[in-house]
Amino acid sequence: MAALTKPKNLQDVAAPGRDGVGASPLRPDGILKVKGDFAYSSDLWHEDMLWGMALRSPHARARILSVDVSAALAQPGVYAVLTHEDIPGSKFYGLEIRDQPVLAIDEVRFHGEPIVIVAADHPETARRAIAKIVVEYDVLPSIGPVEALDPERYGYVHAPADYKAHAFGNIVHSQHIHHGDGDSAEVRALADVIVRGEYEVGMQDQAFLGPESGLAVPAEDGGIDLYIATQWLHVDRQQMCPVLGLPPEKVRLTLAGVGGAFGGREDISMQVHACLLAQHTGKPVKIVYNREESFFGHVHRHPATMVFEHGATRDGRLVFVKAEIVLDGGAYASTSPAVVGNAASLGIGPYVIPHAAVDATAVYTNNPPCGAMRGFGAVQMCFGYETQMDRLAAELGLDPVELRRMNAMEQGSVLPTGQVVDAPAPVAELLRRVKEMPLPEVENWRTADGPDVRELPGGLSNTTHGEGVVRGIGYAVGIKNVGFSEGFDDYSTARVRLEVIGGAPVALVHTAMAEVGQGGITVHAQIVRTELGVDQVTMAPADTRVGSAGSTSASRQTYMTGGAVKQAAEAVRAVVLARGRDRYGWAPAFAAGLRLAGGKALTAAGEVVADLVDLLGDEPVDETTEFRHRPTEAFDKVTGQGFGHVQYTFCAHRAVVDVDVELGLVKVIELAAAQDVGKAINPLAVVGQIHGxxxxxxxxxxxxxxxxxxxxxxxxxxxxxxxxxxxDTPPMPVDVLELADAHAPYGLRGAGEAPTLSSTPAIVAAIRAATGLPLNRVPVRPEHLTGT
Amino acid sequence: MKVTFTVNGRPTEADDVWEGESLLYVLRERVGLPGSKNACEQGECGSCTVYLDGDPVCSCLVAAGQVQDREVGTVEGLAQGDTLDPVQQAFVDAGAVQCGFCTPGLLVQTHDLLNRAHHPSDAEIREALSGNLCRCTGYEKIMDAVRLAAARKADARDAAPTGLEG
Incomplete structure (x- = not known):
């Protein structure tokens, strides 16, 4: 009935725009990628191009007595051989502390530290030139994380006179958190049960598949154009300019195709080396690491040693937690300070514990530098506190999931930093969901034709036909922050342009966001379609002509650059509607109530009032804005108190494993996850992040x-x-929850990192369930299970 | 040295090849086909997988001189002009592509699998693709893509006149 009275031009306001927010349009770079036509940084080529390569230290700690490059220089085809003496500007760089030499100066501090760089006409020429360089070393005993804490006896990784870090000795950074009454004697007396455990996490590598690579092209203005695979164009540039002795406007970076990142491209690798060689030779220089060099060329996840004590009442209420955490930062600071901040502030997990005393410290050692990797300080802690929860449950005779649910934080809970969680925190709900998923078939390897070894531990190695195979199930849940924390001015910049091309409205999005595979560019187009009601959205290459987008890390880009694109699109819409006021005489209040959808301007009721093409006319609308999340504050140095994180994100896992307990072989049968993402802007991409x-x-x-x-x-x-x-990878059912965070664009919650946390402890819990072994270290290797 | 071979059906010649160069290097740096990828250059990751006389191989492990007078097929040769091969289309549609660096090798390997096995079981798919590392996807969407491609190819065969393979 009502339909008859509606105007003919009414549009269905409830119908989402095609391929807008909440849909799963296909990635705009997908076709290029499957055709082999997508240009990754290692695919670039230039007329007259040279190949760059580095000589790296074979020692972890040594004084450099002499470097003789004469034979390398004399080799035909070699255009440049450079040491730190050839650097025109500053000789140091670093993300938080500028303590890392571009090329080693008089000493080396880790195995793989670059000392000399070479440019030659062929990679083999460069390799042979590198082999002809003679370096004399005075090798010194290396300082590991234990020795680092006693510098009086074992020495300093950085001589005290050169010291640039925040703290002293071999300490890069530490953070203490004191909550309630800490672990005082009075608090301890309140606990019926105390469980103490020591845990260790090994050094993990990002192992992105696209090796570090890029092409530096010297420009006529004396500057450099660098085409590069990175996570953060602007901070690469910020670190490069002082070294190259060039102002920012002469160091122009353009994002080349990036073959994964996971934190490993947060620090610079070959960027400065390629530019120095290009500056020196006046020729384009390409550097492509091979896999071995890649292992030496980027930072890794911090190995951790952790001592946890948890106290609880007999009925399972957590009373206190004490945690002492030492992270091996390696030879240079990289992002160690921020990793420490995360480890300390997220170190007790997603639980309400009235009293807490946490100490986290990163030390300088002569091990490879460690920094950003997916999960950033929260991964290591999650293995520790989740193992503790299982042990406590066993001690109390409680179901491990029930113990977690009893103590789970929720919206309104107070964290040990004093921060009140002011957005949904469905920790108990995620555990409930993951527990209620149907379990995989038992002895799924049995078939009518006998055992299918492919479904058994050891697989095609044919090591068992089911004998000695025990199934185990384990659970874990974790908490991760989203975005940059501790008072960092976290912002992103987006430019959106809207114009009529060929009779249709077309939007262009220009940001400096590094698309590393996560699908940010897909999401940006979705946001613009939703906000501006256009179908066609094109992406400008990410480069330094537009303002910083911040890093593609900390699960932050959909929130931050997505937020910036939304804000810029809103600014464009405001200009477009203002044109309507001028053109059609709309009252300001009327114009403010309009929205754009399907290429039209509509009232809230869905009545078409103008065509977007007519509103735009011949003049493009072009708006650039900076988006910031609400400010955070630094943690107090003594108490660790402060509104340190802008958003929290949660994921729970259930792992099912079969273990060949005789050979120590593990097959993960299923890895189920439940995660709250606030709002799935692109559900297909969200699930892809959780799987990965x-x-x-x-x-x-x-x-x-x-x-x-x-x-x-x-x-x-x-x-x-x-x-x-x-x-090695099992089926991974995923349950995505969408409880909006009112502070975030569209209510979304950063999704990329949380699944990396709880997966590890859930699997190890399942192996413990199968074997009865304590397993206090990851990775779990066969010898840990067989005792051999 | 000079190497003469066929790539994606086209006679090709590479000049000034150093004897130590791999087929991968010649493809990427000398004949303008960088689609095959250089993720490990030690035969562990499968991202450089190409057809050599119809068999999938790691092109990083093939010396350039070994391809003299032989036929090489790369990811760039899978599509017919703008029409993607069903395997390529399925990878895009299923969300099996994130960073995409492993994708070319996986496509060639999957293409080979589906030529040999029209209805592979999950276990057969996993076995066939076990030499191709992917760091982004956790392989779930890759499994979906292979199943989708197999189903679409089966549909195409059903629709095609008898005697023709889809």
Whole structure:
């Protein structure tokens, strides 16, 4: 009935725009990628291009007595051989503390530190030139994380006179958190049960597949154009300019295709080296690491040693927690201070505990530098506190999931930093959901034709036909912050342009966001479609001509650059509607109530009042805005109190494993996840993030570790550093919850990192359930299960 | 040295090839086909997988001289002009592509699998793709893509006149 009275031009206001927010349009770079036509940083080519390469230290700690490059320089085809003496500007760089030499100066502090760089006409020419460089070393005993804490006896990684870090000795940064009455004697007396555990997490590598690479092209104005795979164009540039002795406007960065990142591209790698060689030779220089060099060329996840004590009442209420955490920062600071902040502030997990005393410290050592990797300080802690929760449950005779649910934080809970959680925190609900998912079939390897070894631990190695195979189930949940914390001025910039092209409205989005595979560009187009009601959205290349987008890290880009794109689109819409006021005489209040959808301007009721093409006319609308999340504040140095994080994100896992307890082989049968993402802007991409993050957690649980002995890296290859293959990775059912965070654009919650946290402890809990072993270290290796 | 071979059906010649160069290097740096990827250059990751005389191989492990007078097929040769191969289309549609660096190798390997097995089981798919590392997706959407491509190819075969393979 009512339909008859509606105007003919009414549109269905409830129908979402095609491929807008909440839909799963296909990635705009997908076709190029499947055709092999997408230009990754290692694919770039330039007329007259040279190849750059670095000579790296074979020692973890040594004085450099002499460097003789004469034979390398004399080799035909070699255009430049540079040491730190050839650097025109500052010789140091660093994300938070500028303590890392671009090329080693008189000493080396880690295995793989670059000392000399070469440019030649062929990679083999460069390799041979590198082999001809003679370096004399005075090798010194390397300082590990234990020695680091006693510098009087073992020495300093950085001489006290050179010291640039925040603290003293070999300490990069520490953070204490005191909550309630800490772990005082009075508090301890309140606990019926106290469980103490020591835990260790090995050094994990990001192992992105696209190696570090880029092309530096010298420009006529004396500047440099760098085409690069990175996570943060502007902070690369900020670190490069002082070294190159060039102002920012002469160092122009454009994002090349990025083959994954996961934190490993947050620090610069070959950026400055390629530019120095290009400056020196006047020719374009390309550097592409091979896999071995990649293992030496980027920071890793901090290895951690953790001591936890949890006290609880007999009925399972947590009373206090004490945690002492030491993170191996390696030779240079990288992002260690922020990793420490995360480890301390997220170190007790998503639980309400009235009293807490947490100490987290990162130390300088002569091990490879450690910094950002997906989960950033929260991954290591989650293995510790979740193992503690299982042990406490066993001690109390409680179901481990029930113990977690009893103590789970929720909206309104107070964190040990004093911060009140003012957005949904469905920790108990995620646990409930993951527990209620149907379990996979028992003994799924049995078939009518006998056992299918592909479904058994050991797989095609044919090591068991079911004998000695025990199933185990484990649970875990974690908490991760989103965005930059501790008072950092976190912002992103977006430019949106709207114009008529070929009779249709077309939007252009220009940001400096690094698309590293996560699908940010897909999301930006969705946001613009939703806000401006256009179908066609094109992406300008990410570069430094537009303002910083911040890093593609900390699960922040959909929130931050997505937020910036939304804000810029809103600014464009305001201009467009203002044109309507001028053109059609709309009252300001009327114009303010209009929205754009399907290429039209509509009233709230859905009545079409103008065509977008007519509103725009011949003049494009072009708006650039900066978006900030609400400010955070630094944690107090003494008490750790402060509104330190802008948003929290949660994921829970249930792992089901089969363990061949005789051979120590593990097959993960299923890895189920439940995660709250606030709002799934692109559900397909969200699930992809949860799958990918969960799998990296699986890698840390049972396979992945850079083995370092006396500072030497022993396994820098995919032959010896194993990441999960498709045979190692199980089916991963995912349950996505969408409880909006009112502070965030569209209510969304950063999604990329949380699944990397709880995956590891859930799998190890399942292995414990199958074997009865304590397993206080990851990765769990076969010898840990067999005792051999 | 000079190497003469066929790539994606086109006779190709690479000059000034150093004897130590791999097929991967020649494809990427000398004949303008960088689609095959250089993720490990040690035969562990499968991102450089190409067809050599119809068999999938890691092109990083093939010396350039070994391809003299032979036929190489790369990811760039899978599509017919603007029409994607069903395997390529399925990878896009299923969300199996994130950073995409492993994708070219996986496409060639999957293409080979589906030529050999029209209805592969999940276990067969996992076995066939076990030499291709992916760091982004956790392989779930890759499994979906292979199942989707197999189903679409089966539909195409059903629709095609008898005797023709889809």
């Amino acid at each position: 993050g969960s799998t990296q957690g699986l890698g840390l649980a049972v396979m992945e570790e850079i083995i370092v002995r006396d500072g030497k890296v022993r396994n820098p290859s995919f032959t010896d550093y194993l990441i999960p293959t498709i045979l």
